[in-house]
Each structure stands twice: as structure tokens, then as C-alpha cells.
Amino acid sequence: MTVAIDIEKCTGCSGAREAQCERICPGGLLVREGVKVQLRGGGACWDCAACVKSCPHQALYLILPWPLGGRGARLYARASATETEWILRLPSGREERYVIPARINQKKPVPEI
Amino acid sequence: MTGWQTEFKETDIAIVGGGVAGLAAAITAREAAPSSRILVVEQAHPERSGCLAAGVNAINAYLHPGETAHTFLDFVLREFMGIVRRDLVMTMAAGFNKAVDRLAAWGVPFPRDREGRYLRRGRHAVVVHGERIKPLMFQAACRAGVEFLNRTLAVEFIVNEGGRVEGLYALGIKNSTFYIILARAVICTTGGVAGLYSPSCPYSGLIRGIGWYPLFNAGSGLAMGLRAGAEMTSLEARFIALRVKDTLAPTGTVAQGIRVPQVNVHGENYLEGRHLTTVERLQSTLAEEGAGRGPCYLDTTRLTPAEARQLEEAYLEMCPRMVLWWGDHEESPRDKPLEVCPSEPYLVGGHSLSGYWIDSRRHTTLPGLYAAGDASGGAPKKYVSGCMVEGEIAALSALEDITQHDLHLTCPGETAVQEAKGRALAPLKRTNGLVAGELEARLHKILDEYAGGAVQGYRLMAGRLLIARRELKKLRRECYRLTAGDSYDLMQAHRVVDRIMVASAMVEHLLYRKETRWPPYQERADYPVRDDSRWMVFINSRYNRDNDSFIMLERPLEEEGGL
Structure with a gap:
């Protein structure tokens, strides 16, 4: 069980036919129950983070379960048109940010290295 | 229903x-x-x-200047000991x-050099975001x-x-x-097929999903093909990946992406100066362990801070859990070398x-x-x-x-459709029986212990494989006791049935090739030597639905397609 859902932030994408994370999960592991999304069969979660990137409210994040760590770090993501921003919240509360190109903006090509 | x-x-x-x-x-x-x-x-x-x-x-198959389809073929022939x-x-x-x-x-971003060429990441690879x-x-x-x-x-x-x-x-x-x-x-x-064997780094059975290949790939297409009588090839050529221990993150990101040394516990680079294939690198790592020089590591400790950052970013594009792992330990890739381990076997x-x-x-x-x-x-x-x-x-x-071809499709008759629907939905109708997880646990036990799982050091031998064959035959019959409470359970039920079918065929292949061709993908402890005079052939199989058995075939390397 490696994805956690912040119940406060989750709106269940109310009004939509299905929640974004429910739509995208490759394992069909996320289901809307009432107005919130729940993880089922979470043991099979592959940490692909598709749901994390899809959530419009950043209600989902990856966690490292106790056999591997369990110190409470969280990995959030936010996808914009051309980049994916990752926010790594460390157990100490400090945050690291990574912004990674994810799609070519036709007007602004990827810079040369 | x-x-x-x-x-x-x-x-x-x-x-x-x-x-x-x-x-x-x-x-x-x-x-x-x-x-x-x-x-x-x-x-x-x-x-x-x-x-x-x-x-x-990274895109790992690309022909950089100087490479051709022929040079790529030579590379693949060497990688797979001529069986290609x-x-x-x-x-x-x-x-x-x-x-x-x-x-x-x-729209997929590829970084490029000044001449506009894709950036190289190894002989046949390019970097990609x-x-x-x-x-x-x-x-x-x-x-x-x-x-x-x-x-x-x-x-x-x-x-x-x-x-x-x-x-x-x-x-x-x-x-x-x-x-x-x-x-x-x-x-x-x-x-491909994952979930045949139990994970090589099990965690009290709580987190099944940590593998390199996704568990959602249960081999459904291969099982459907087998049941319809299609011929399969080389199911004995399992794939075992060398991965970062616990996260099962790809090692190529570090080894080829950043080019750090792969070392044993004494810090000796056991791959240095040796031009090894992918499977030989895996085997060398197991050999270091076997000689008491484990664990083995990718030595990330000498990376510059910029390189360490580059490595984290590369993992976020493919296996974000690796970055989470460093974060949870409040460590940088520079603090500790990355321990490596082999994955469970897959068919890919x-x-x-x-x-x-x-x-x-x-x-x-x-x-x-x-x-x-x-x-x-x-x-x-x-x-x-x-x-x-x-x-x-x-x-x-x-x-x-x-x-x-002027094809006129004919819809199957009403009876055939109702029968197929009945078969597909049968687990929903049963009230007493087994759930998918129970059969999956048994499948793992059989393959891990009798068909060269990680617990057996991946090694195979006829005596054990014959037990696997017998147990899998029983397990195929247990499939008729599967139950499902809802459509998700039904999907899981189908997946375990498909895995059992593919595993049964794989065991026949493992029994058939009586040599050691690709250790540890395929290593017969009872036939420890590679025998080119006998086994430079493809081993193929077909399932016979009528008597629940497999027909084994040999196909020569030269014949195109063998069709």
C-alpha cells in the first residue's frame, strides 16, 4: 500500500463521471466510495504515480511503507502542460522540489544541453 | 451474473x-x-x-551514427548466445x-546536442524526458x-x-x-508476464506490487493464445533483472545514465575491464555473492551534487519510488552506495x-x-x-x-456466446471455493520452490520441475473452484488462471532444454554445460486443450518464422 489519500483534500471529483485517479490507475485500484476515493487491493500498487499526477487537488501522494522505511516522507506531483513538478516532503518537514520537462512546448523547444 | x-x-x-x-x-x-x-x-x-x-x-534501442541493423543484430546474437x-x-x-x-x-522531449542529435546514453540508447x-x-x-x-x-x-x-x-x-x-x-x-514468482524482495507479504514489471501484466494474451492453440517460443528464456534492492528501480539509470562503478563489498569493481552481456553482469553479481563478497553496489558516493540531482530527476521520470526512498531515509545518492539485487523471473x-x-x-x-x-x-x-x-x-x-482477403465475419451462435459468457463469469456464480489470492500464493510456492525461483538461486533441475509440472496440473483443475464477489475480483480470478496457464507452459520449456544456455535466466543444475551441438534451436510449445497437455516442438534458427 504505497499511495496515501488525504481525505481532507479529496473531493472525489464530484460531478465527474469518475474521479481522475480512478480513471487513470493502471490497476483499477482506486474507487470512489460515496464522495471520497479509496484504495483497494493496495498491495498491488506499483507506485507508478499516475494517480498522484492526475489529482487536481494534490490529495494523493506516494509513501514508503514501514518494511522499507516508513519514516513519513511524501512524494507529491503536479502536472502542467509542459512540465511535471515533484514535491518531496522529507520526514523533517523540509521540502525538495524538482521540475522536469514532460512535453515539448512547440513555441519553446527544450533547451540544448 | x-x-x-x-x-x-x-x-x-x-x-x-x-x-x-x-x-x-x-x-x-x-x-x-x-x-x-x-x-x-x-x-x-x-x-x-x-x-x-x-x-x-531512456530509449534503449537506437542506431547512433556508425551503427546499423547488422551491428545491432550482432550485439543481440552475443547477448542471447546465438538463439535469436x-x-x-x-x-x-x-x-x-x-x-x-x-x-x-x-511531443516527447528529447534533449539534443549542438548538432541537433539525440543525446547518447550508452551504445544503443538515447536520453529522453x-x-x-x-x-x-x-x-x-x-x-x-x-x-x-x-x-x-x-x-x-x-x-x-x-x-x-x-x-x-x-x-x-x-x-x-x-x-x-x-x-x-x-x-x-x-x-509480458509478471507475478508468476513471488517478489525477490518480499516484505511480509504486505506489498506485492514492488517489482520491476507491473503485476497488471498477467500474461492474459499469452494464455488466450495458448488456449486457442497458438505456438509459443522460448518460454524457458526467463528474464531476471538486476535492480536496486528493495525499490526494484532500474540500475541502467545509474550504470549507463551516470556511469558509476559496480562494486562488491570490498569496493572492488568486479565488472571492470570485462566486456559482459546483460545476463553475464547479473551472473557475475550472483557469483560475487556466492564467493562471500556481497552485497554488491552501484557506487553513487562519488557523484558530484549536480550528478546526484540529475540521477534523482532521471528516476522521477521512470521510478519515482527511488527518490521517495532517499527522501524517507533523509539521504542523498551520495551518502551511500546503492545495493543491487536480482528481481524475480519474468517472461518478457x-x-x-x-x-x-x-x-x-x-x-x-x-x-x-x-x-x-x-x-x-x-x-x-x-x-x-x-x-x-x-x-x-x-x-x-x-x-x-x-x-x-474478402472476409465475411460470422458472429458466433447464441449457444457459443452463452457458453463463453458462462465461462467468463463463472467465478461470480460460485459461492464456495477459492479466491484468486489463494491460488496465486500456491502458484508462487510451486514456481519458487520447484521451478527455479529466487529461493532456489534460480537454478533448475528435472526432479524439481517434474514436481512443478504435477502440482501445476492439479492447480489448473483448482481454477474451476475460483470465486469472485465483484468485477474487480473477477478480473483477479482471470489473471491467476492466465498466470497458471503460462506457468504450466513455461515449466514444460524449462524441462525440455537440457543444457544451461543463459544462466541464471535458464540454468539447469543437472545439465550445467552449454551444448551448442544439440541445443542451437528454438524450443516451442502448443497447448492441446482436448487432453490438457503440451506439445513440444523444435524450430531451427535459420528457417524464417518456421511457418
């Missing part, structure tokens, strides 16, 4: 599986024949399904670079006019009286719909040799059925670009097939 409706669909080409191979096939078909109807049947959603759900940070289908590798390699150009055209490769391919497919049937699990091919595959039965998991999909040709791109045609036996047009031995990508065998080292090319070739062959 209450509430399960039946729906009928008809299309020109049905593509089973919306991963990289499937989407490439679909786009190619629509571009080549804009009036054709192309339907992708996908168990999840193609935007993030398949083994590239998280993304990818030359026709498949040559036709695939010829399309690598165009496939990469197509990805770039669809591929976190969004699947969404971008999906968008390209939508623009091309491909139709989709999502959250739909394929369960059985429809085979007409003449033996031609004319579509498939599938289960709509979200809408409780039994689909009869008639198609003039079918392309199977369901990927894109890395190793196992899958459908196909001809150079990617046609299987069943008329009307094509296969591509991780589901097809004989051409290893496909990776992303090779899977795309195979999908493209399969699509063009299927189009040619259906335009040349």
Missing part, C-alpha cells in the same frame, strides 16, 4: 492491449488506412497503462530511429481516430470453424458488460526471447492473429522503440491481410 449485459462490437482490427506496441500499431493502421476501424481493447486506460505507466528515461530470430531483429532495428523521431514529433510518454502516445492515437474500449479485460479469442481468429470476448470491468468483439484481424499486444519478449512464435510479418501461427512487443518472442532487446516497430509491422501486415 445478474446485471451483466451483453454487447456486440465489430471492427476491422482489434488490438488487445493499449501499451506502447498496441498504440503504435493502432496509430500506424489508422494512418495507412484512414477509413479503417481500429479498436484498442485495454484492461485499464491507455493514458497510463502498460509497463510504461510511470514513464521512461535474425529476420525479426533486422526488421525491427531498421525502424528504431524512425520510431524515436515519431515520439519526438508527438519520457515521464509522459504514454499520455502523449494516447493523444496521438486519439488524433489518428483510434477507438478505445477501456477497463475491458480480454478473456478469449473467437476462432471460427476454419480456425481463423475473428475477434475476442472481453469483460467490461466498470460497466459489467460482456463484449463480443468481431474483428477481421486481431493484434495481441498484451505485454522485449527483454528476452519468450512469447508468441511469429513470422517476420508478426503473424502468429493462428490465422488472423498477429503479435507484437513484449508478448512476442524471438527478438530480444526491443525496449520502447522495438515494441513500437513491431506494432507498426503487425498493423501493416494485418491491413494487408484484410484488404487482400
